[in-house]
Protein backbone atom coordinates (compact mmCIF):
# COMPACT_ATOMS: atom_id res chain seq x y z
CA UNK A 547 0.00 0.00 0.00
CA UNK A 548 1.42 3.39 -0.98
CA UNK A 549 1.01 6.66 0.90
CA UNK A 550 -1.58 7.60 -1.72
CA UNK A 551 -3.83 4.61 -0.92
CA UNK A 552 -3.41 5.28 2.80
CA UNK A 553 -4.26 8.96 2.39
CA UNK A 554 -7.31 8.30 0.24
CA UNK A 555 -8.61 5.78 2.77
CA UNK A 556 -9.33 8.80 5.00
CA UNK A 557 -11.10 10.87 2.34
CA UNK A 558 -10.34 13.14 -0.61
CA UNK A 559 -6.84 14.64 -0.78
CA UNK A 560 -5.91 18.24 -1.51
CA UNK A 561 -3.05 19.03 -3.86
CA UNK A 562 -1.70 22.51 -4.43
CA UNK A 563 -2.45 25.37 -6.81
CA UNK A 564 -0.60 27.12 -9.58
CA UNK A 565 3.16 27.61 -9.50
CA UNK A 566 3.74 29.35 -12.86
CA UNK A 567 1.24 32.17 -12.42
CA UNK A 568 2.48 32.71 -8.83
CA UNK A 569 6.11 33.02 -9.97
CA UNK A 570 5.08 35.48 -12.70
CA UNK A 571 3.52 37.59 -9.95
CA UNK A 572 6.79 37.35 -8.04
CA UNK A 573 8.64 38.80 -11.02
CA UNK A 574 9.52 35.85 -13.24
CA UNK A 575 9.83 37.15 -16.81
CA UNK A 576 7.35 35.50 -19.22
CA UNK A 577 9.09 33.15 -21.63
CA UNK A 578 12.05 32.46 -19.33
CA UNK A 579 12.71 29.17 -17.51
CA UNK A 580 10.88 29.04 -14.20
CA UNK A 581 13.05 26.02 -13.29
CA UNK A 582 16.12 28.25 -13.20
CA UNK A 583 14.51 29.96 -10.20
CA UNK A 584 15.03 26.73 -8.24
CA UNK A 585 18.66 27.83 -7.92
CA UNK A 586 18.55 31.57 -8.66
CA UNK A 587 15.46 32.55 -6.64
CA UNK A 588 14.95 29.57 -4.31
CA UNK A 589 13.35 31.87 -1.72
CA UNK A 590 10.54 32.77 -4.14
CA UNK A 591 9.82 29.15 -5.11
CA UNK A 592 9.91 27.96 -1.52
CA UNK A 593 7.56 30.76 -0.47
CA UNK A 594 4.94 29.58 -2.98
CA UNK A 595 5.21 25.99 -1.73
CA UNK A 596 5.02 27.13 1.88
CA UNK A 597 1.91 29.23 1.20
CA UNK A 598 0.16 26.18 -0.28
CA UNK A 599 1.17 23.95 2.63
CA UNK A 600 -0.08 26.59 5.07
CA UNK A 601 -3.33 26.75 3.08
CA UNK A 602 -3.85 23.03 3.61
CA UNK A 603 -2.29 21.29 0.59
CA UNK A 604 -1.20 17.78 1.46
CA UNK A 605 0.44 17.01 -1.87
CA UNK A 606 2.72 19.66 -3.38
CA UNK A 607 4.22 19.67 -6.84
CA UNK A 608 7.83 20.56 -7.65
CA UNK A 609 8.70 23.52 -9.87
CA UNK A 610 9.86 21.25 -12.70
CA UNK A 611 7.03 21.41 -15.27
CA UNK A 612 9.53 22.27 -18.04
CA UNK A 613 12.38 20.35 -16.38
CA UNK A 614 13.22 17.74 -18.99
CA UNK A 615 16.54 18.23 -20.82
CA UNK A 616 14.67 18.83 -24.10
CA UNK A 617 12.41 21.53 -22.60
CA UNK A 618 15.29 23.13 -20.66
CA UNK A 619 17.40 23.01 -23.82
CA UNK A 620 15.22 25.74 -25.33
CA UNK A 621 16.63 28.05 -22.66
CA UNK A 622 20.19 26.77 -23.07
CA UNK A 623 19.84 24.80 -19.82
CA UNK A 624 19.59 21.24 -21.15
CA UNK A 625 22.73 20.06 -19.35
CA UNK A 626 21.48 21.37 -15.98
CA UNK A 627 18.40 19.15 -15.75
CA UNK A 628 19.68 16.97 -12.90
CA UNK A 629 20.73 19.99 -10.83
CA UNK A 630 17.50 21.97 -11.38
CA UNK A 631 15.21 19.00 -10.67
CA UNK A 632 17.14 18.05 -7.54
CA UNK A 633 17.02 21.64 -6.26
CA UNK A 634 13.27 21.70 -6.86
CA UNK A 635 12.68 18.63 -4.70
CA UNK A 636 14.82 20.07 -1.88
CA UNK A 637 12.86 23.33 -1.87
CA UNK A 638 9.49 21.58 -1.84
CA UNK A 639 10.66 19.15 0.84
CA UNK A 640 11.84 21.96 3.09
CA UNK A 641 8.58 23.90 2.62
CA UNK A 642 6.48 20.80 3.24
CA UNK A 643 7.67 20.70 6.84
CA UNK A 644 6.62 17.05 7.04
CA UNK A 645 2.96 18.01 6.40
CA UNK A 646 2.75 17.35 2.67
CA UNK A 647 4.00 14.79 0.17
CA UNK A 648 6.24 16.08 -2.61
CA UNK A 649 5.55 14.89 -6.14
CA UNK A 650 7.78 15.62 -9.08
CA UNK A 651 6.12 17.56 -11.88
CA UNK A 652 6.63 16.40 -15.47
CA UNK A 653 5.04 18.54 -18.20
CA UNK A 654 5.06 18.12 -21.98
CA UNK A 655 8.46 18.26 -23.66
CA UNK A 656 7.05 20.97 -25.90
CA UNK A 657 7.23 19.40 -29.34
CA UNK A 658 5.53 16.65 -31.30
CA UNK A 659 6.49 13.01 -31.56
CA UNK A 660 7.01 11.33 -34.93
CA UNK A 661 5.22 11.30 -37.33
CA UNK A 662 3.79 14.76 -36.45
CA UNK A 663 7.17 16.09 -35.35
CA UNK A 664 10.76 14.93 -35.44
CA UNK A 665 11.23 13.63 -31.88
CA UNK A 666 11.41 9.84 -31.54
CA UNK A 667 10.00 7.82 -28.65
CA UNK A 668 13.59 6.83 -27.76
CA UNK A 669 14.62 10.49 -27.50
CA UNK A 670 11.57 11.19 -25.35
CA UNK A 671 12.37 8.24 -23.07
CA UNK A 672 15.95 9.43 -22.66
CA UNK A 673 14.96 12.97 -21.70
CA UNK A 674 12.27 11.68 -19.31
CA UNK A 675 14.67 9.20 -17.68
CA UNK A 676 17.05 12.04 -16.89
CA UNK A 677 14.34 14.20 -15.34
CA UNK A 678 12.39 11.52 -13.50
CA UNK A 679 15.59 9.82 -12.31
CA UNK A 680 16.80 13.14 -10.87
CA UNK A 681 13.47 13.74 -9.12
CA UNK A 682 13.57 10.22 -7.68
CA UNK A 683 17.20 10.46 -6.55
CA UNK A 684 16.42 13.75 -4.81
CA UNK A 685 13.66 12.05 -2.82
CA UNK A 686 10.37 12.86 -4.54
CA UNK A 687 7.43 10.84 -3.15
CA UNK A 688 5.80 10.33 -6.56
CA UNK A 689 5.38 11.82 -10.01
CA UNK A 690 2.64 13.80 -11.72
CA UNK A 691 2.66 13.79 -15.50
CA UNK A 692 0.42 16.72 -16.37
CA UNK A 693 -1.10 19.07 -18.96
CA UNK A 694 -0.63 16.37 -21.60
CA UNK A 695 -2.46 16.41 -24.94
CA UNK A 696 -0.80 13.38 -26.58
CA UNK A 697 -1.67 10.01 -24.99
CA UNK A 698 1.52 8.46 -26.39
CA UNK A 699 3.66 11.09 -24.70
CA UNK A 700 1.76 10.70 -21.43
CA UNK A 701 1.97 6.91 -21.52
CA UNK A 702 5.72 7.09 -22.19
CA UNK A 703 6.24 9.36 -19.18
CA UNK A 704 4.09 7.14 -16.95
CA UNK A 705 6.04 4.06 -18.03
CA UNK A 706 9.38 5.73 -17.34
CA UNK A 707 8.12 6.76 -13.89
CA UNK A 708 6.88 3.20 -13.29
CA UNK A 709 10.43 1.90 -13.90
CA UNK A 710 11.17 3.15 -10.39
CA UNK A 711 8.65 0.82 -8.78
CA UNK A 712 5.74 1.38 -6.44
CA UNK A 713 5.68 5.11 -5.92
CA UNK A 714 2.43 6.90 -6.86
CA UNK A 715 2.24 8.12 -10.44
CA UNK A 716 -0.49 10.64 -11.35
CA UNK A 717 -1.43 11.30 -14.96
CA UNK A 718 -3.53 14.25 -16.11
CA UNK A 719 -4.52 15.59 -19.50
CA UNK A 720 -5.50 19.08 -20.63
CA UNK A 721 -8.88 18.90 -22.36
CA UNK A 722 -10.98 21.35 -24.32
CA UNK A 723 -14.67 21.45 -25.19
CA UNK A 724 -15.67 19.60 -28.31
CA UNK A 725 -18.99 19.01 -30.08
CA UNK A 726 -19.16 15.51 -28.61
CA UNK A 727 -17.83 16.25 -25.13
CA UNK A 728 -14.17 16.89 -24.34
CA UNK A 729 -11.03 16.13 -26.29
CA UNK A 730 -7.37 17.05 -26.03
CA UNK A 731 -5.73 19.29 -28.61
CA UNK A 732 -4.68 16.09 -30.41
CA UNK A 733 -8.32 14.99 -30.71
CA UNK A 734 -8.08 12.31 -28.01
CA UNK A 735 -11.35 11.60 -26.19
CA UNK A 736 -11.60 11.34 -22.41
CA UNK A 737 -12.08 7.59 -22.68
CA UNK A 738 -9.07 7.08 -24.97
CA UNK A 739 -6.89 9.33 -22.82
CA UNK A 740 -7.74 7.66 -19.53
CA UNK A 741 -7.45 4.20 -21.00
CA UNK A 742 -3.92 5.03 -22.23
CA UNK A 743 -2.94 6.38 -18.80
CA UNK A 744 -4.28 3.33 -16.96
CA UNK A 745 -2.68 0.87 -19.36
CA UNK A 746 0.68 2.59 -18.85
CA UNK A 747 0.32 2.06 -15.09
CA UNK A 748 -0.93 5.38 -13.66
CA UNK A 749 -2.30 5.21 -10.09
CA UNK A 750 -4.51 8.31 -10.36
CA UNK A 751 -5.87 9.76 -13.58
CA UNK A 752 -7.69 12.90 -14.63
CA UNK A 753 -7.42 16.43 -15.88
CA UNK A 754 -5.66 19.69 -15.14
CA UNK A 755 -5.57 23.07 -16.83
CA UNK A 756 -7.34 22.90 -20.21
CA UNK A 757 -8.34 25.37 -22.87
CA UNK A 758 -11.04 27.93 -22.21
CA UNK A 759 -12.92 25.84 -19.66
CA UNK A 760 -15.21 27.27 -16.97
CA UNK A 761 -15.78 25.65 -13.59
CA UNK A 762 -19.02 24.02 -14.80
CA UNK A 763 -17.06 22.44 -17.65
CA UNK A 764 -14.64 20.90 -15.15
CA UNK A 765 -17.62 19.34 -13.36
CA UNK A 766 -18.94 17.79 -16.57
CA UNK A 767 -15.40 16.65 -17.28
CA UNK A 768 -15.21 15.13 -13.79
CA UNK A 769 -18.33 13.07 -14.52
CA UNK A 770 -16.78 11.80 -17.74
CA UNK A 771 -13.47 10.98 -16.02
CA UNK A 772 -15.09 9.11 -13.13
CA UNK A 773 -17.15 7.20 -15.69
CA UNK A 774 -14.10 5.71 -17.38
CA UNK A 775 -11.47 5.54 -14.61
CA UNK A 776 -12.27 1.93 -13.78
CA UNK A 777 -12.46 2.69 -10.06
CA UNK A 778 -9.02 4.32 -9.91
CA UNK A 779 -8.77 7.66 -8.08
CA UNK A 780 -9.68 10.63 -10.27
CA UNK A 781 -7.75 13.88 -9.95
CA UNK A 782 -9.01 17.24 -11.26
CA UNK A 783 -7.05 20.49 -11.00
CA UNK A 784 -9.05 23.26 -12.70
CA UNK A 785 -7.88 26.72 -13.61
CA UNK A 786 -9.46 29.55 -11.62
CA UNK A 787 -12.38 29.66 -14.04
CA UNK A 788 -12.56 30.77 -17.65
CA UNK A 789 -9.53 32.78 -18.82
CA UNK A 790 -10.18 36.39 -19.81
CA UNK A 791 -7.91 38.80 -21.56
CA UNK A 792 -7.21 42.12 -19.88
CA UNK A 793 -4.50 44.58 -20.97
CA UNK A 794 -2.96 41.91 -23.18
CA UNK A 795 -2.64 39.49 -20.24
CA UNK A 796 -4.67 36.38 -19.42
CA UNK A 797 -6.49 36.66 -16.11
CA UNK A 798 -8.58 34.15 -14.15
CA UNK A 799 -11.44 35.57 -12.16
CA UNK A 800 -12.96 32.72 -10.14
CA UNK A 801 -12.97 33.57 -6.44
CA UNK A 802 -11.91 31.32 -3.56
CA UNK A 803 -15.65 30.83 -2.80
CA UNK A 804 -16.22 29.71 -6.40
CA UNK A 805 -13.46 27.11 -6.06
CA UNK A 806 -14.82 25.95 -2.69
CA UNK A 807 -18.25 25.48 -4.23
CA UNK A 808 -16.64 23.65 -7.14
CA UNK A 809 -14.69 21.37 -4.78
CA UNK A 810 -17.86 20.33 -2.97
CA UNK A 811 -19.55 19.43 -6.24
CA UNK A 812 -16.45 17.70 -7.63
CA UNK A 813 -16.22 15.50 -4.54
CA UNK A 814 -19.92 14.61 -4.94
CA UNK A 815 -19.11 13.66 -8.54
CA UNK A 816 -16.49 11.23 -7.29
CA UNK A 817 -13.25 13.23 -7.64
CA UNK A 818 -10.72 12.00 -5.03
CA UNK A 819 -7.77 14.35 -5.48
CA UNK A 820 -8.34 18.08 -5.98
CA UNK A 821 -6.13 21.06 -6.56
CA UNK A 822 -5.84 24.04 -8.83
CA UNK A 823 -4.05 25.00 -12.01
CA UNK A 824 -3.50 28.37 -13.71
CA UNK A 825 -4.68 31.39 -11.77
CA UNK A 826 -5.32 29.57 -8.49
CA UNK A 827 -3.66 30.98 -5.38
CA UNK A 828 -3.19 29.94 -1.76
CA UNK A 829 -6.50 31.72 -0.99
CA UNK A 830 -8.33 29.45 -3.44
CA UNK A 831 -6.69 26.37 -1.92
CA UNK A 832 -7.50 27.49 1.62
CA UNK A 833 -11.18 27.77 0.70
CA UNK A 834 -11.08 24.29 -0.84
CA UNK A 835 -9.32 22.92 2.26
CA UNK A 836 -12.20 24.17 4.43
CA UNK A 837 -14.62 22.09 2.33
CA UNK A 838 -12.48 18.98 2.74
CA UNK A 839 -12.17 19.59 6.48
CA UNK A 840 -15.94 20.02 6.79
CA UNK A 841 -16.50 16.68 5.05
CA UNK A 842 -13.92 14.81 7.12
Ligand SMILES: [Zn+2]
Nearest residue numbers: 755756823824
Ligand atom coordinates in the same frame (compact mmCIF):
# COMPACT_ATOMS: atom_id res chain seq x y z
ZN1 LIG B 1 -2.75 25.46 -15.96
